[in-house]
Amino acid sequence: xxxxxxxxxxxxxxxxGPDEQIEAYASRGSxxxxxxWRGQVEHFVxxxxxxxxxxxxxxxxxxxAYAGTLEADAVAEVLAEARENVxxxxxxxxxxxxxxxxxxxxxxxxxxxxxxxxxxxxxIELALxxxxxxxxxxxxxxxxxANYIDGGGEMAVATSxxxxxHRRGNSCHVSVSTLADDGDETQTGxxxxxxxxxxxxxxxWAARExxxxxxxxxxxxxxxxxxxxxxxxxFVTAQLLSIIGSTLNGEAVVRxxxxxxxxxxxxxxxxxxxxxxxxxxxxxxxxxxxxGEGLATRRNVLIDAGRLDHFVQSTYSARRAGVVSTGNGxxxxxxxxxxxxxxxxxxxxxxxxxxxxIADVDHGVLVQSLSGVHSGVNTVSGDVSxxxxxxxxxxxxLATPVREFTVASxxxxxxxxxxEVGGDIEWLPSRAAGVSLVVRDVxxxxxx
Amino acid sequence: xxxxDVLERVLSTATRRGAAFAEVFAEDRRSTGFSFDEGRVxxxxxxxxxxxxxxxxxxxxxxxxxxxxxxxxxLIAAAEAAAEAAGMGDGAARxxxxxxxxxxxxxxxxxxxxPRSIPKDARxxxxxxxxxxxxxxxxxxxQVSAGVADSRRRILVANTDGLHATDEVTRVLFRVNVxxxxxxxxxxxxxxMGRTTGWExxxxxxxxxMGSDAARQAVVKLRARPAPTGAMxxxxxxxxxxxxxxxxxxxxxxxxxxxxxxxxxxxxxxxxxxxxxxxxxxxxxxAGEWGALGIDDEGHPTQHNVxxxxxxxxxxxxxxxRARDAGRAPSGNGRRESYDCLPMVRMTNTYVLAGPHDxxxxxxxxxxxxxxxxxxxxxxxxxxxxxxFGMREAYLIENGQITEPLREGNLIGNGPQVLAxxxxxxxxxxxxxxxxxxxxxxxxPVGDGQPTxxxxxxxxxxxxx
Numbered sequence: 001x002x003x004x005x006x007x008x009x010x011x012x013x014x015x016x017g018p019d020e021q022i023e024a025y026a027s028r029g030s031x032x033x034x035x036x037w038r039g040q041v042e043h044f045v046x047x048x049x050x051x052x053x054x055x056x057x058x059x060x061x062x063x064x065a066y067a068g069t070l071e072a073d074a075v076a077e078v079l080a081e082a083r084e085n086v087x088x089x090x091x092x093x094x095x096x097x098x099x100x101x102x103x104x105x106x107x108x109x110x111x112x113x114x115x116x117x118x119x120x121x122x123x124i125e126l127a128l129x130x131x132x133x134x135x136x137x138x139x140x141x142x143x144x145x146a147n148y149i150d151g152g153g154e155m156a157v158a159t160s161x162x163x164x165x166h167r168r169g170n171s172c173h174v175s176v177s178t179l180a181d182d183g184d185e186t187q188t189g190x191x192x193x194x195x196x197x198x199x200x201x202x203x204x205w206a207a208r209e210x211x212x213x214x215x216x217x218x219x220x221x222x223x224x225x226x227x228x229x230x231x232x233x234x235f236v237t238a239q240l241l242s243i244i245g246s247t248l249n250g251e252a253v254v255r256x257x258x259x260x261x262x263x264x265x266x267x268x269x270x271x272x273x274x275x276x277x278x279x280x281x282x283x284x285x286x287x288x289x290x291x292g293e294g295l296a297t298r299r300n301v302l303i304d305a306g307r308l309d310h311f312v313q314s315t316y317s318a319r320r321a322g323v324v325s326t327g328n329g330x331x332x333x334x335x336x337x338x339x340x341x342x343x344x345x346x347x348x349x350x351x352x353x354x355x356x357x358i359a360d361v362d363h364g365v366l367v368q369s370l371s372g373v374h375s376g377v378n379t380v381s382g383d384v385s386x387x388x389x390x391x392x393x394x395x396x397x398l399a400t401p402v403r404e405f406t407v408a409s410x411x412x413x414x415x416x417x418x419x420e421v422g423g424d425i426e427w428l429p430s431r432a433a434g435v436s437l438v439v440r441d442v443x444x445x446x447x448x
Numbered sequence: 449x450x451x452x453d454v455l456e457r458v459l460s461t462a463t464r465r466g467a468a469f470a471e472v473f474a475e476d477r478r479s480t481g482f483s484f485d486e487g488r489v490x491x492x493x494x495x496x497x498x499x500x501x502x503x504x505x506x507x508x509x510x511x512x513x514x515x516x517x518x519x520x521x522x523l524i525a526a527a528e529a530a531a532e533a534a535g536m537g538d539g540a541a542r543x544x545x546x547x548x549x550x551x552x553x554x555x556x557x558x559x560x561x562x563p564r565s566i567p568k569d570a571r572x573x574x575x576x577x578x579x580x581x582x583x584x585x586x587x588x589x590x591q592v593s594a595g596v597a598d599s600r601r602r603i604l605v606a607n608t609d610g611l612h613a614t615d616e617v618t619r620v621l622f623r624v625n626v627x628x629x630x631x632x633x634x635x636x637x638x639x640x641m642g643r644t645t646g647w648e649x650x651x652x653x654x655x656x657x658m659g660s661d662a663a664r665q666a667v668v669k670l671r672a673r674p675a676p677t678g679a680m681x682x683x684x685x686x687x688x689x690x691x692x693x694x695x696x697x698x699x700x701x702x703x704x705x706x707x708x709x710x711x712x713x714x715x716x717x718x719x720x721x722x723x724x725x726x727x728x729x730x731x732x733x734x735a736g737e738w739g740a741l742g743i744d745d746e747g748h749p750t751q752h753n754v755x756x757x758x759x760x761x762x763x764x765x766x767x768x769x770r771a772r773d774a775g776r777a778p779s780g781n782g783r784r785e786s787y788d789c790l791p792m793v794r795m796t797n798t799y800v801l802a803g804p805h806d807x808x809x810x811x812x813x814x815x816x817x818x819x820x821x822x823x824x825x826x827x828x829x830x831x832x833x834x835x836x837f838g839m840r841e842a843y844l845i846e847n848g849q850i851t852e853p854l855r856e857g858n859l860i861g862n863g864p865q866v867l868a869x870x871x872x873x874x875x876x877x878x879x880x881x882x883x884x885x886x887x888x889x890x891x892x893p894v895g896d897g898q899p900t901x902x903x904x905x906x907x908x909x910x911x912x913x
Contacts, residue, residue: 043510044533068497069516085492088568225677256591375825375838376858385857385909387836406909443911448678
């Protein structure tokens with residue numbers, strides 16, 4: 001085993017010469033994935049990974065290299081390659097690593113000893129239990145797979161400008177995919193539960209979601225094409241929030257790729273919309289006290305009662321925009337340099353339950369799943385067109401199941417057409433929390 | 449990467465708890481990437497990923513563990529961990545003897561110009577050429593980014609059947625993204641090229657032409673109108689619509705979905721599942737294409753597999769375990785993103801053969817519909833067959849003529865229904881641009897191709913009334 005990763009990154013950063021800046025990032029972790037099917041373990045993956053990424057900035061030019069190992073000779077090679085790569089970059093006066101900004105990370109606990117101690121046999125048993133619960137709920141249900149997944153580890157980042165951060169964290173969730181059969185017809189569903197440790201899972205809820213999402217769709221048909229009111233369920237809203245968040249990105253703004261550039265201070269959404277990126281909220285699955293550049297994360301209100309307040313910024317985007325980092329340097333691990341992005345989005349919830357929201361809709365559609373989010377959304381033009389499944393709403397109640405249709409609008413219109421935000425916030429295994437969202441005047445395309 | 453006698457000892461350790469099958473997969477991947485944005489080389493990246501995974505199968509249970517350290521001690525530890533993960537049984541370790549001839553090779557294609565021999569400056573020149581061409585195309589082009597990357601991936605596979613195989617694959621990739629801006633808002637254009645070859649790919653592809661084509665696409669879309677809604681005929685240009693088959697039936701023909709009866713194509717072997725015009729092939733041995741590989745990630749040679757012949761389902765795609773359970777040979781479709789992942793049934797290069805029609809005739813025969821000049825990505829629910837794919841560049845067809853550009857959106861359809869509704873297929877086959885196929889969190893490079901074709905009815909996800 002290699003040395004302490006905090007010492008490793010600190011020594012890499014300390015290697016900076018007088019005319020260069022160095023940022024070193026290292027991580028080490030392990031994960032478990034248990035998949036069961038028909039009462040047996042289908043696979044059990046026990047994974048361990050480690051690696052280091054080094055960014056060198058000199059004369060405004062940036063070079064980067066990484067290796068998926070912490071072996072000393074590979075680490076030395078990474079530093080040499082990053083330095084060599086500098087020569088081919090173009091000078092950019094705003095390039096550079098983060099500088100200490102005096103903001104201390106919030107004191108939040110992201111590590112669970114209970115999860116760390118959780119026995120292998122118990123992980124398998126949890127996945128088996130989830131499968132059994134699902135199967136017992138409805139004779140029409142089959143399970144495609146039931147899973148227990150956890151991961152934990154440490155990361156360290158250091159810069160030659162004086163930042164040294166080291167943190168550890170772990171997380172876990174269970175999920176299940178279901179198939180509901182009726183004659184020749186099959187529909188699918190899913191359920192999941194997250195917790196700081198397995199004792200916080202709600203298997204019953206996960207199982208019920210997975211059963212109801214699939215069985216509810218049996219008999220589904222294409223809806224008629226129309227403009228109508230749509231209620232997005234919490235899981236779907238979380239996907240939409242991730243898309244919206246990517247348009248409030250300071251780097252996209254300075255690079256001329258944001259549809260909300262020059263709109264700070266303007267009303268861009270219904271006054272019911274207050275969108276917050278808050279990785280310091282420990283309820284968020286992606287909560288973290290430190291961003292990918294080693295700066296403290298913070299609570300950022302991006303849209304305040306419909307008004308665009310500010311964009312998320314990393315060190316680079318902030319320098320170009322003449323502002324300061326909002327602690328939103330994101331990185332996909334040791335193999336990439338920090339970018340700019342939202343870390344843990346949530347909409348400030350309303351007061352009413354989903355049933356109450358449905359009761360207010362005479363004619364509309366409840367959307368329970370989306371498909372084609374990566375192919376049908378353009379965050380530069382704002383066009384949104386995605387496949388969907390769900391239920392029609394007639395006279396304030398769920399009516400018939402619908403599938404093989406699309407819902408379409410633009411990001412700009414979705415924000416202004418919000419009619420109500422539900423009170424049913426759900427914490428999901430993703431970068432955004434979910435909540436029911438009612439939007440009017442959405443194009444549904446089904447039969448002609 | 450690892451000596452044969454070490455592999456034999458690791459595999460022997462892996463069978464200690466009574467495993468029916470064990471495998472070592474080792475990988476050494478090096479990559480270089482240059483990204484260019486706003487007229488500047490904004491990043492140069494070098495990467496190295498190296499490691500090995502040990503898979504152990506006991507009954508129907510697979511255990512997997514991996515290590516970034518290729519020493520014998522680490523490999524033995526991974527074998528112990530995988531064996532423990534696969535089951536609690538107790539058996540004697542088997543003696544494993546690998547194919548004595550040393551690792552087998554099954555190369556497809558050749559690398560004429562090793563990317564490592566190309567000076568880094570030459571990459572910058574390519575990026576600048578694409579950027580210049582895109583900016584010169586039209587003053588409404590406001591932003592250009594581009595990237596060039598190459599990778600060399602060496603793999604080694606050995607298993608308890610005695611298989612011992614190795615492969616080395618070099619890939620080069622080039623992309624250009626353009627933003628155009630006008631009063632009505634911003635629009636984007638995109639072009640990419642990916643080849644499983646060396647640097648000679650740039651003799652064949654003109655990066656400046658890719659830059660101006662990406663610019664043309666963004667500029668055309670500045671005057672795009674909202675796409676229609678509802679079901680209508682859809683014509684898809686050659687070499688851009690392979691993703692339709694990838695989603696409409698490719699995933700559904702993967703034997704892991706079939707084994708779980710989670711595909712609309714399960715139990716339909718020998719039946720008519722598509723228009724009689726359709727012959728669908730998956731071919732990992734198609735030299736040079738983005739989804740090409742010599743052996744798959746389980747060590748089996750890739751091959752030409754006919755899946756649908758004249759509309760009739762004739763085969764699925766197989767990995768080692770699924771083929772073993774079915775008592776047949778694997779088809780070279782067991783792939784994984786990297787050594788830290790389990791292999792799965794995956795596509796390689798998936799394409800539909802040419803048909804009898806003239807492409808112009810297909811448009812002329814369409815009274816009112818949508819013409820898709822370039823598709824984006826897609827996704828499918830294999831159990832229901834419902835799938836979507838995006839249109840990156842599309843036009844209205846009115847009275848047999850291609851007319852106005854349309855804004856982006858998805859189309860949605862049901863796999864078996866759409867395959868049956870392919871009523872015209874042209875004689876102008878072409879392969880398409882490089883893709884990354886995602887499944888269960890793993891991405892692998894895939895290719896696709898098809899001739900110009902028409903689907904008599906699909907639902908277009910626009911916003912126009």
